[in-house]
Amino acid sequence: MSKPKVAFFDFTCCEGCQLTVVDSLQTHPELLDAVEIVQFREAMSEKGEDYLIAFVEGSLARPADEERLRGIREKAGVLIALGSCAHIGGINTIRNRQPLQQVRQYVYGEKWDWFDAYESRPISAAVKVDYFIPGCPIDRDEFIHVVTALLQGREPKLPDYPMCVECKLKENVCMYDKGRTCLGPITRAGCGAICPTYGDGCEGCRGLITNPNLDAAEDVLKEHGLTVQDIMAKMDLFGSYQMMEMEGVSYG
Ligand code: SF4
Numbered sequence: 001m002s003k004p005k006v007a008f009f010d011f012t013c014c015e016g017c018q019l020t021v022v023d024s025l026q027t028h029p030e031l032l033d034a035v036e037i038v039q040f041r042e043a044m045s046e047k048g049e050d051y052l053i054a055f056v057e058g059s060l061a062r063p064a065d066e067e068r069l070r071g072i073r074e075k076a077g078v079l080i081a082l083g084s085c086a087h088i089g090g091i092n093t094i095r096n097r098q099p100l101q102q103v104r105q106y107v108y109g110e111k112w113d114w115f116d117a118y119e120s121r122p123i124s125a126a127v128k129v130d131y132f133i134p135g136c137p138i139d140r141d142e143f144i145h146v147v148t149a150l151l152q153g154r155e156p157k158l159p160d161y162p163m164c165v166e167c168k169l170k171e172n173v174c175m176y177d178k179g180r181t182c183l184g185p186i187t188r189a190g191c192g193a194i195c196p197t198y199g200d201g202c203e204g205c206r207g208l209i210t211n212p213n214l215d216a217a218e219d220v221l222k223e224h225g226l227t228v229q230d231i232m233a234k235m236d237l238f239g240s241y242q243m244m245e246m247e248g249v250s251y252g
């Protein structure tokens, strides 16, 4: 029986999620036996164009990215956003808070108009995304879980409850009680609340849960003498695109 063909693609990103994939596969060689990888720039030089499952890393940063992504979507039976950049736009979307031309001039100087660019966005802004694996970088166990489920013909299930649940199960002292801030009340669990566990507030790299209770989150802030404004910079770090969408900004 032929094995499902899998390909990995990257757009604007640091490629850290692909590195996590390589790392995960080292400890799960059975998955390498179960699929045929036909394209994976970070790990091999072959470039097969026939694939069933496409993993796409990185956010869209220029109009030409959309055409390339649509080509991938046409060939793939299943398309999966890999990591925060592809899933929610991620760290690249911080630049959307500044006027685009100013950003281009800052980066490219006098030659700014030689380089095409538009407001950075998640891949779902241009194509249908079947599944996503959140995080910056992705969680290696979650990657294995998603791939295993797909190969077994099951729907991959991701947690859709707030990080605080995982954090409390770990019996961490809340960052707010330490005078710090944290996006745990509205961020999708699944990383094991790694940042609060190691002494840092969650910065929301896994994106918002489906129905974030923003009122309850505001109450937590109020209890600690804070306002949404005090955590806006944190919310914008990975979530500028989502935040700006909620503010009614759209890029057409
Ligand atoms: S989500 Fe993070 S680790 Fe993954 S490619 Fe983007 S910046 Fe890199």
Ligand code: SF4
Pocket: 163, 164, 165, 167, 168, 172, 173, 174, 175, 176, 182, 183, 184, 185, 193, 196, 201, 202
């Ligand atoms: S707000 Fe942050 S530190 Fe506090 S319980 Fe939630 S995840 Fe943990």
Ligand code: SF4
Pocket: 135, 136, 163, 187, 188, 191, 192, 193, 194, 195, 196, 201, 202, 203, 204, 205, 206, 207
């Ligand atoms: S705790 Fe928050 S910022 Fe840290 S890895 Fe998890 S989702 Fe990302």
